[in-house]
Amino acid sequence: MGRVRNVLAVGLMLAAGYSQSGAVVPDHPGRIRIAARSANASRWEYTAGTLQGKLRSAEGRTFLHLSFPGGFHTTGAGAPAFPVDSRLLILPEAEGVSVGIQSIRWEQISLPERNWDYPLWPTQPSLRKDLDPSTQPFVWDSTVIRQKAWIGDSLVSVSFLGHLRDQAVYRLEIKPVQWNPASRQLRLAREITFDITYPQADWAATADLRTRLASPLFTHPLPDMIDLRDAGAERDAYFNDRPHIVLLCPEDFYPAMEPWIAWKERQGYTVTTGIPGQNGLGSTPAELRSWITDLYNGGTADLPAPSFVVLVGDNGDLPSFNGTTGNHKSDLYYGEVTGDFLPDLYVGRLSGNSPEQIQAIVTKTMVYEMQTLADPSYQTEVTMIGGVDSYYGSSHANGQINYGVSLYFNQAHNILSHTYLYPGSGSAESAILATMNSGIGYINYTAHGSEYSWADPTVTLANVHDLTNSQKYFTAVANACLTAKFDVGECIGEAFLRQPDGGAIGYIGGSDNTYWDEDYYWAVGFGPIVGDGATYEQTGLGAYDGMFHDHGEGFATWCTVNGAILLRGNLAVASSGSAQENYYWEIYHLLGDPTLSTNLGAPTAQECSYPTVIQVGTTDFTVTGDPYALVSLHDSDHALVSGCLFADGERTFSLADETLVPGPLELVITAQNRLPVLDTIQVIAPDTPYLTAGEPLCDDSLAWHPDGQVDMDETLQLRFRIRNRGQVPSAPVSVHLESADSYVTLIPDTLAVAPLVPDSAVWTGPYSLEVSGSCPDGHDLRLNAVMIDTFGTTWTSTLLLTVHAPRLQLAGFQIQDANNGRLDINETVDLLLELTNDGSCEALACTTRLSTLDPYLALPVQEAMSDSVPVDSTVRPLFTIRALPTTPPGHLFRIQWQITGDHAYQDQGMIQIPAGLIIEDFESGDFSAFDWIFSGDADWQIDSVTVWEGRYSAVSGDIGDNQATSLLLDVSLPEPRPCRFAFKVSSEANYDGLEFYIDNTRYGPWQGDIDWQEMEVSVPAGDHTLKWRYVKDQGVTQGQDCAWVDFIVLPLSGASGFHCLPGDLNGDDQVSDLDVLRLTLILMHQGTPPSEEESFCGDVNYDSFLDVFDLLETCDRRNGP
Incomplete structure (x- = not known):
């Protein structure tokens, strides 16, 4: 993704072809309107909301605090807190996104005339919950009041945040206020017309991402996201995907997971299991993430890109990643595969450290999901706790809990809330534990915490181990420090999850310290912090709103599974513009199954309709029920249909490709807050003849490789059975084979079959066929057996023959x-x-x-x-x-x-x-030898004094407190390779220092006084970013306050090789029409130039050139539909 450019150029013209959409985005806090759109641009009209001001005192001085209703503020600590109006955008895949101002209507505001004649309030850092507010300094850059010019940021900016699965997410920020301290005036851009342009929009790539990655169970959870992609088909069009889970499970825990896998497959999920260290799968976090990334990027109609990752075991059994925003572990990167902080898959960890603990977690999860509980009515009760803090208890803790109880956890939703607010909550430990033991469906605590306890009111590990809530399991959320720090012996979140026949079936909490403002936004949504409870209209969407979704929110905002609750809360923090946005993505974790759906109240029976009896030959199966309920119809071997119902609660599933046989099928329907449907569908024989073909047998005894299987370049004889599955005898039948598969040639022949009585079968054949010598290994030949009786009735069955070939x-x-x-x-x-x-x-x-x-x-x-x-x-x-x-x-x-x-x-x-090694030793005297990228608060420099070898090295940029400076290089590797470098550090011990990253995997840090030494790491195969980062904390400077890097042996220097099927330009191990099309475009000099792999694989006749002869040969090799 290219860097976003902000262009303040009046008169910038949009590309031709605008459509007058007139779309109005909800007023929050100002009014913004998309006035026109084209394929490569959009024009926006913005009207600022009411500018509000209030006086605040600090350090014996009065300040003016400006705000918009629902807006947030610029985040630079100590700088003037200008109000910001922000939206999240979804744009097409594009490079070079830019903003251009077309017109501005300014409004001058005299500060004395409004009695606002004070300096603007300086932005204060968000307060971490483990810090004492009374010890935190007031941060103010007092030099600003001496300025004699307009102070303010760019009026309009767009920044790329990352990919949220198939969506390229940007933040649009409008900062319409500027301040001139000398003239004691504000000016407000009351109206702004601006353009957002994306001239290199790749609509084909955008559509491809939606087709491959859009998932009904992973949607963007904010309704005010503005989607500027081509509207195309509704999201219902993507509901054909069977939801896909990636399970990472150490070998010792796999037997305990088998019942869970079977249940998930009954529900309609596909489960792909990886055993670390087996079957070629690596065991390091980076190797496992690479495998998940391959599954994600390689999604097909038959095996869609996964939406969930389930990790089994604690950090000692299945290691997590080192966080990049602090000293903590983070499972984020098992579900983030596009190189940013936005997750692409839901992640949950079944954090047990023995088979017995995993078995206990699985048993509780399945009993809860299947609702075989002794008395499900306990789920009508919840416990909500605003904990103790003398500064923030009344505002933040009580405000969060009051919002949740007043809007959702109440009698109107058939829920009884045991509510404990500050200050009374401090003496309610016994009452809170009593609610857990007697039975609740959900508990939420917000205040202080540690690895081993909820702080005040206190809940300890011993309390959790003593819980007696058998068959009354709950979901727990703790907006508190460290309670999900799963890399210690046993954190309290793990204790809740592991408790046998008690405790929780899911736990959401932080693996590091959390913050007061951000925890409030996480649960409530971004907006004013109101101790008595904000209104729904005052805030954006938070976790509570997503769980209940009863204010008319679209399905894209619903949190129907626990993994979505975690995502929704973190997106609320992201929408606030908080400086802790990326930190929150890393530290908040779900301990438990991310596919589990928490019931909010006692689940009720589903009102569904579907046929309970179907005939052999039925091609459609219609189900009605709750909107978006997950449906699975399967026999003992596999799922016949799987998917979500549409928005109207109905869907017709196709059975056209399935061969139904008389007998029972199981139907499973699951939905949020509903009892599961587990029913039997009987398949019966029709009251007419109904013929099917199957059980193919191949005779290759006269072929070159007589092994009883279909091999490439073979001529063989095929027999198969014709069966009458109807209730009436058939007439005489003629049978022949057809195929559109270019890898097989059929010898034309039609054979007669005598009449068949019901449920009888007869062999027919032999039929001769020739398999192409270019057929790839594992290819399934599709042969249609066409059966026609003397009355002209036709039946067709598909026979699949797997071809075996060398590779x-x-x-x-x-x-x-x-x-x-x-x-x-x-x-x-x-x-x-x-x-x-x-x-x-x-x-x-x-x-x-x-x-x-x-x-x-x-x-x-x-x-x-x-x-x-x-x-x-x-x-x-x-x-x-x-x-x-x-x-x-x-x-x-x-x-x-x-x-x-x-x-x-x-x-x-x-x-x-x-030829030899590829080394960056900076002996060019600059950074020109490779495509180095600078990032952070200052660029790295060339140093000629402190070196490892030669005359030059690279030294980190000159930065201040709470800043960082990074040197980055992108590499693409076909296989794992080593990277070696020398480094030296002179910094504050234990705080400031050098870190090295491969993508988001951190090595180090190296802090203090460290003389030159070498470091070698293995870089996995694939596309990666190498990053050397020097970072400082909030204070104290020691040594030379920098780090040096020299003599980098780049992983590019390893030898490599790759395999290629001749004619397979797109690397999908088959030659198809797609390869023919790509080669045609290359020969016509259209589209992107051929890559080295494409040029090589397209050279089918080995003459080192791509020409029409290669195209003709590729056409002969292709496997048409």
């Missing part, structure tokens, strides 16, 4: 030389390839060839012969290569390998080998 992958290679194991300039070495057959059929009589167009590389030996390569075995051809003396240092050699075998088998790939 030689480059498992690795070795450079064999005399010393260092790499290819140096003017060196001749042996290159040993390791090609492993990970296909399902052996390759016969293979020949491996090398070729290159590289002018700096010689290939004295270009061909090697091998015998057959059985499945799971490796062949190791040996070649000789030479780097010429004229090779530039760091040059990357590219070598193509092709392997061919009998029966038309061929595969290919590329090897990349650097």
Whole structure:
């Protein structure tokens, strides 16, 4: 994503083609209107709200505090607190988003005339809950009052926040107030017309993201987000996705999770399980995140991108990430896969440290979800606690609880709230514990906390271990410090979750200290802090609003699962413009199942309708019930249908691709605040003949590879069974095969089948078919068996045959030389390839060839012969290569390998080998050698005094307290590689120092006086950002207050290779019309230029050029629908 530019250029013209939308966004706090839109721009008209002012005193001085109703303030501590009007936007995928002012109508305000003749109130830092307010200094930059010019920020700005799944989220900020201290005046931009332009909008990419990633169970939880993407289809169009869970579970805990997996699949979820350290899956957080990212980016119609990540075990069993905003652990990055702070998947951790604890958590979760509780009526009661704090108890704690009780947790919602407010809550420990034991469905505590307790009123680990709420489990939320710090022995949140047959089925809390303002926003929504309870209209949406969603909010704002509650609360903090926004994304955690839905009151029966009996051959299945209820219809092997009902509470699911057989199916319907439907649907035979074909058997005894399975380049005989599933005998039938699959050729033949009585079957065949030699391994041939009786009645059944073929992958290679194991300039070495057959059929009589167009590389030996390569075995051809003396240092050699075998088998790939190492030692005297990026409060500099080697090093930028300076480099790696660098630190011990990051995984920090030393880390495969960051805390400067980095051996310097199926330009392991289209566009010089992988894989005839002959060959290889 490119950097956002803010352009204050009057007269900037929008692109042609505006549509007059006239859309009005809700007034909050000012009025903003989208006046016109085009594909690449939008014009906005803004009218400021009523400017309010009140006098506040501090440090013996009076200040003027300006505000808009519902607005927030600029966040620079000590600077004037200007009111800001903000919106969150969803824009198309674009580079170069910019803002241009078209017109402004200013309004001058005399401060003396309004009796506002005082300095503007300075912004104060948000207060952390573990700090004593009386000890915090008042922060004010008093020099501002001597200024003789207008003070204020850019009137309009747009900043990119990140991707929230399929949505590119930006923050629009309008700061219409400026102040001239010398003239004692304000000026207010009462009306502003401005343009937001995105000239490089990629609408195809935008549509692709929505198609692949939009999920009915992961939606944006703020109704005032302004979506400027192409409207296209309604979100209902994306409800075909079967919700997908990624389960990360250590091997020892997997048996305890099996009942949960089975229940989730019955509900309609797909569960993909990863066992760390097994089946090629790594075990570090970075490796596991990379695997989740691949699943997310590789979503298909059959296996949609996952919406949930469930982690099993505590931090010792399944390690979390180091936070980047403080010294804490964070599970955020298991669910954030796009390189920002906005989550893309819901994450929950079943934080037990033994199989017995995991089993207890699973049992409670399933009993609760299936509502097999002894007495579900306990869920009508809740406990709400505003804890003790002499400064903030009356305003923030009571304000949060009063909002929740007055709007939601009350008799109008059939809920009895046991409410404890400050100051009386301080003596209510016994009463609060009594409510937990007697039975409540939900509990919320806000005030102070620690790893092991709720502070005041006090609830300790011992109290939790003594809970006796058998069969009366609750969801707990603690807006307090540290109560979900799961990297200690047992935090109180874990104790609630682990308590056998008691305690909680879900716990939301912080893994670090929390803040008073932000915790209030998290629960209530951004708005004024009112001790007696704000109104719904005064605030944005918070967690409470999302849980109940009974003020007409759209489904996109509903929190129907516990993972959504966590997301909603953090988005409320984000919408406030808080400086702690990213911190909150990292520290708030859900301990428990993110797919679990908390009941708000006793769940009631669903009013659903659906057929309880269906016939074989039925193509549609219609269900009505609660809007957005999750429906699953399945047999003993798999789900036939799965998805959410639409907004009107109805949906017709297709059974056209399913072969129904007489017998029972299970229907499961689940919805928030409703009892689950668990019913049996009977499939019966029709009162007519009904023929199906199945059970294909292949005879390849005369083929080249007679193993009883379908292999590439084989001619074989096929038989299958015809069965009459109806209740009436059939007439004589003729049967033939059809297929649109280009990998198979059918020998035309029609065979007769005698009449079949009900529930009888007969074999038919043989039918001859030829499988293409270019058919990839694992491809499913789809054959349609067409059955026509003498009356012209036709039945069609699909037969699937999985093709087996060799697939030689480059498992690795070795450079064999005399010393260092790499290819140096003017060196001749042996290159040993390791090609492993990970296909399902052996390759016969293979020949491996090398070729290159590289002018700096010689290939004295270009061909090697091998015998057959059985499945799971490796062949190791040996070649000789030479780097010429004229090779530039760091040059990357590219070598193509092709392997061919009998029966038309061929595969290919590329090897990349650097000439020596690729090093950044800053000896250029600047940062020009690589595409370095600077970030933070100051840029890094070149230092010629303190160096590790040579003449120069890089030194961190000159920053002040509470600031940071970063040096970044983006890398793209086909496989894991090491990165090594030297560093030196001179800073305040234990507080200021150097950190190194791979994306959001932190190494260090290194603090104090540290002389030069080297650090080496492994960088996973994929696209990553390397970051060296020097950061300071709020005070004290020691040493030289900086860090140095030198002699970076970049991971780019590792050799690599990749595999390519000839003709497969898009890397999906098949040759299809998409590959033909891409190659056609490349040859017509349309669209983006071909990547190196595309150029290589598209060169089907191995002549080192892309031309029409490659296109013709690709057309022959494609597998059409």
